[in-house]
Amino acid sequence: MGESLVQRLTIEGATVRWWQGGREALGGMRRERPESVVCDLRLPDISGEEVFRDIVARPDPPPFLFITGHGDVDQAVRLLRSGAGDYVLKPFEMGDFLKRLASVLPPRQDGAAGVLGVSRPMLAVERTLRRLARGRTTVLLTGETGSGKEVAARFLHGLGQPALPFMAVNCAAIPADLMEAELFGHERGAFTGATQRHLGYAERAGQGTLFLDEIGDLTLPLQAKLLRLLEDRTFHRVGGEEALPFRARVMAATNADLATLVKEGRFREDLYYRVAVIAVDLPPLRDRPEDVRWLLDRFVADTVAATGSDLSGVSALAEDAALAHPWPGNVRELRNRVERAVALSLGPWISPGDLFPERWAETAGADRMPSLEAIRREAEKRHIHRALHLTGGEILATAEALGISRTTLWEKMKKLEIDGRET
Numbered sequence: 001m002g003e004s005l006v007q008r009l010t011i012e013g014a015t016v017r018w019w020q021g022g023r024e025a026l027g028g029m030r031r032e033r034p035e036s037v038v039c040d041l042r043l044p045d046i047s048g049e050e051v052f053r054d055i056v057a058r059p060d061p062p063p064f065l066f067i068t069g070h071g072d073v074d075q076a077v078r079l080l081r082s083g084a085g086d087y088v089l090k091p092f093e094m095g096d097f098l099k100r101l102a103s104v105l106p107p108r109q110d111g112a113a114g115v116l117g118v119s120r121p122m123l124a125v126e127r128t129l130r131r132l133a134r135g136r137t138t139v140l141l142t143g144e145t146g147s148g149k150e151v152a153a154r155f156l157h158g159l160g161q162p163a164l165p166f167m168a169v170n171c172a173a174i175p176a177d178l179m180e181a182e183l184f185g186h187e188r189g190a191f192t193g194a195t196q197r198h199l200g201y202a203e204r205a206g207q208g209t210l211f212l213d214e215i216g217d218l219t220l221p222l223q224a225k226l227l228r229l230l231e232d233r234t235f236h237r238v239g240g241e242e243a244l245p246f247r248a249r250v251m252a253a254t255n256a257d258l259a260t261l262v263k264e265g266r267f268r269e270d271l272y273y274r275v276a277v278i279a280v281d282l283p284p285l286r287d288r289p290e291d292v293r294w295l296l297d298r299f300v301a302d303t304v305a306a307t308g309s310d311l312s313g314v315s316a317l318a319e320d321a322a323l324a325h326p327w328p329g330n331v332r333e334l335r336n337r338v339e340r341a342v343a344l345s346l347g348p349w350i351s352p353g354d355l356f357p358e359r360w361a362e363t364a365g366a367d368r369m370p371s372l373e374a375i376r377r378e379a380e381k382r383h384i385h386r387a388l389h390l391t392g393g394e395i396l397a398t399a400e401a402l403g404i405s406r407t408t409l410w411e412k413m414k415k416l417e418i419d420g421r422e423t
Contacts, residue, residue: 022046119288133159143282146332164208190239205248
């Protein structure tokens with residue numbers, strides 16, 4: 001029954017963790033918090049009631065849907081009175097089970113969860129940004145290049161003030177000698193070539209958002225002027241004498257470790273504390289594989305619609321290849337690869353060679369194409385390696401993350417010649 005439920009819930013779009021004993025479940029729920037728990041009253045080691053009592057004693061417990069036989073109905077009713085969500089009698093119709101499970105699931109926040117991603121880390125980022133939407137606090141977004149920092153900033157801006165300006169400034173792309181005039185503006189005649197007044201980003205942002213991307217690349221003199229902007233909420237155009245009010249909310253982003261730059265004397269400590277009032281870190285794409293397939297489908301659909309392509313979609317092998325790829329360029333790399341694949345694909349489905357033509361070129365001289373089994377074997381081996389790395393080589397945690405038993409994981413590791421000590 002457990003295997004059947006896992007398969008059906010996965011088809012329905014759920015991420016399922018299957019613990020086959022009560023103690024195993026209690027250990028698993030110390031590491032991660034599920035949205036709901038489906039639990040049989042009779043388990044091989046401890047009872048479902050013991051699991052329930054332990055979990056509900058913890059902060060913010062998930063709702064329980066119990067599975068029980070006719071002889072345990074009284075116990076199930078007693079658990080309902082203690083706070084369990086519902087119970088279903090064996091044998092049951094799958095449709096009835098799904099309805100009862102849906103009834104105990106917590107509602108999605110504002111009906112808009114999953115705007116930035118569907119993985120747990122990105123859903124947590126989204127919840128944090130939603131809480132910040134009502135205020136005007138300065139926010140620092142951190143993460144690797146291409147991880148989606150500007151997308152997150154635009155999302156936060158859209159939650160609170162979508163009709164107001166969003167002015168994005170790439171501090172790494174504008175030459176240092178021009179940055180002050182671009183940021184604060186300049187008066188006519190302020191320097192050679194200044195033939196008319198120019199309004200800078202700070203002024204054009206109005207009461208909206210000023211987004212400073214790659215803020216760690218600002219020179220120290222400009223950092224001092226930015227600090228004055230944040231503290232005094234005023235600024236001067238280059239060559240101007242009048243102090244102008246600054247009304248925008250400031251968001252900043254960096255792929256650098258600002259704390260390290262402070263220690264090295266390359267970033268002002270006082271500015272660091274003014275900018276990093278609230279820091280939100282965006283995890284790299286390789287640490288959230290659930291988002292790979294979601295973003296892949298989304299980018300393909302958007303690109304097909306924008307170009308009028310008659311592509312049917314992404315092949316299963318291409319999805320496997322995408323899940324196995326480490327994505328050093330993060331979301332930006334995925335988007336670029338999809339755009340190229342849609343433009344150049346010769347078939348109705350995007351293939352691995354369309355997404356990763358450099359790999360195809362490496363194997364083009366081979367006597368024959370790799371078999372389907374070989375491709376699947378390699379994809380599965382890479383995925384298990386990644387899971388072992390993320391869990392520090394812990395077999396139980398890895399098996400739970402992959403949704404398989406420890407025995408199955410050991411068998412696969414032996415078959416694929418994976419040494420857990422290599423992690």
